[in-house]
Amino acid sequence: xxxxxxxRALRKNKTLRYGVPMLLxxxxxxxxxxxxxxxxxDAVKIKIDPELEKKLKMNKVSLESEYEKIKDSTFDDxxxxxxxxxxxxxxxxxxRNPEILKRKTT
Numbered sequence: 001x002x003x004x005x006x007x008r009a010l011r012k013n014k015t016l017r018y019g020v021p022m023l024l025x026x027x028x029x030x031x032x033x034x035x036x037x038x039x040x041x042d043a044v045k046i047k048i049d050p051e052l053e054k055k056l057k058m059n060k061v062s063l064e065s066e067y068e069k070i071k072d073s074t075f076d077d078x079x080x081x082x083x084x085x086x087x088x089x090x091x092x093x094x095x096r097n098p099e100i101l102k103r104k105t106t
Contacts, residue, residue, distance in 0.1 A: 010016055084090040
């Protein structure tokens with residue numbers, strides 16, 4: 001009889017019903033977030049292969065170097081060509097006249 005009354009009182013108590021799970025979620029989330037953020041700092045400590053590091057240093061590409069490559073290019077004869085949609089055949093669409101495509105599809 002006593003346990004039935006205590007159980008009923010605990011079910012009616014909104015602090016125990018909603019507050020305790022919320023508190024557990026916040027505290028548990030804090031510990032989980034700490035573990036996930038620690039992965040980022042551990043990944044920085046990992047050393048990469050020296051051979052790969054040399055290869056990466058040799059292939060330096062900067063914005064300025066790419067700008068120097070295309071600085072003197074002329075785009076007067078540039079034409080905007082639409083890429084194919086997933087249901088269209090890319091071989092038919094690239095570089096073809098749209099009127100020819102309309103005649104072929106109908």
